[in-house]
Amino acid sequence: MDLIFEGVAVSRGSRRVLEDIDAVLRRGRVTAIIGPNGAGKSTLLKAAVALLPATGVIRIGDQPVATMPSRQRAAAVGYLPQDATVHWNLRARDVVALGRLARRSAFAAPSHADDAAVEAALAATETTALADRPIADLSGGERARVLLARVLAGEPEWLLADEPLASLDPAHQIDILDQLRRVAAAGSGVAIVLHDIAQAARVADDVLVLKNGCIAAFGPASAVLTPAMLEPVFEVAFGTVDGVHPICIPIGRLGR
């Protein structure tokens, strides 16, 4: 089912952080959410997981996320927060197994389906070899993959990731993005907040650009990721590099 925003607005205190958000994010595609700092990117994801109260309607198919029972919502939407802290030194496998919590009935031990999903998520993120190591012993890149595996283990219909590439080197960034592409190819919806416009071009089918809490542009990546679209949003001059698709890179501030 598609992830649909209809007239969504979010306020924090007296400040409007998001306004007039109307968008249909398609399942089976990767949607990158980009925009300058403070544009409301993280807020949009949080509202979609019902972590923040929003006015208007956010729904998956015809089910509004705000009124879904919390466990049903948790099973449908996997959320990878920006904060990668793991507060106790669990084994990597146990961290991944947390992704199954919403799918397990109360007091039941993990079922075969749970174990299988955890193993599959470990395999998909190439972390099977790390599974029995304490999370504190892993490098930043390994930990990011384990945390992604945690969300994958829940087999969500929609995967929402808030800057999953922060603090990763290019090789690990590409690993994570390829993994997210595979998730979308397998039929789930994927929405990722990204800072790096070049990486957005690499991974995204669609791009949603936010500025000052409003949608500045939304459409197929090839149409949105052009200097003409991006320059007024980021107030930066862009150049293009030819690759598989042309990639926009920032080259200097506008008007300086």
Add this chain to the structure above:
Amino acid sequence: MTRSLKLMLLTAIVALAFALSLAAGKQWLPLDGEAARAIMIELRLPRALLGLVLGAVLGLSGAVLQGYLRNPLADPAVVGVSSSAALGAVAAILYAGASSVILFAAAMTGAGGAMLLLVALTWRSASPVAFILAGTVLASLAGALTAFLISIAPDPYAIASVLDWMMGALTDRSLADAARAIPPMAVGAVLLLLTARSLDALTLGEDAARSLGVRLGRLQALVVLGTGLTVGAGVAVTGVVGFVGLVVPHLLRPVFGHRPSDLLLPSALGGAALLLVADSLCRLAPGASEVRLGVAMALIGAPFFLALLLRHRNRAWI
């Protein structure tokens, strides 16, 4: 060693500690005759029973609070429930005579008041940070009120019994005391055990936990009610016994792993064993009177804890 084997071993240790608590004293059991029966049923049995359940709930609530607050330094004292229960008990001793029924009721009232205040103070945010702040402030307020009550006490002799009570002890408790304390403790323990899965989810932080279906408001209610009932009832019959809730989860974390839900049952067993052994040692200490359990726990617990900190000071997780 598998988890169930470790649990069985821990249970065996608790059984041994219980037997020790029944047998140990200035008069070692078994003795012959009526005196032995009286010592056993009227003195040792209630004491061992109370030690068992009090240790269990203190260990359990310590493990739950450390998981909930994601902080290895949390223990039941930070919630302010024990200080508030103590405030109620001290008021009862000073102004209503020291009958154990009135004392129990007053201490539970104190604990209940603390729970209500905690919920009222943190209701809207349901955040562990607000919780620990409110609890700490509540604890110091209750402590200050207790000191105030003592300083305006009409009867100087009552102050001695207040101080004596505040040190915490299992001495001379009856089966009736145990019967009053155990039901609220049992209910509270069930509420605390219900938090297991939510505590695991909180390992990933509040946002991730909520996205996994955890309702933080419900979790907080379980933690407040569970701690209030268990620790409140504990303070009501034995006075303030510290350190069990802090030390036991620490001791067991290397053995049972760091996942919060894996520590709940072991911490209950470990708390019971520790309290039973400590109480038995109190009785065996030389001197005409007994060392108070609360004092003994602090005397054993504090240096032990410092040693633990020294040994692990280079680790990110204690």
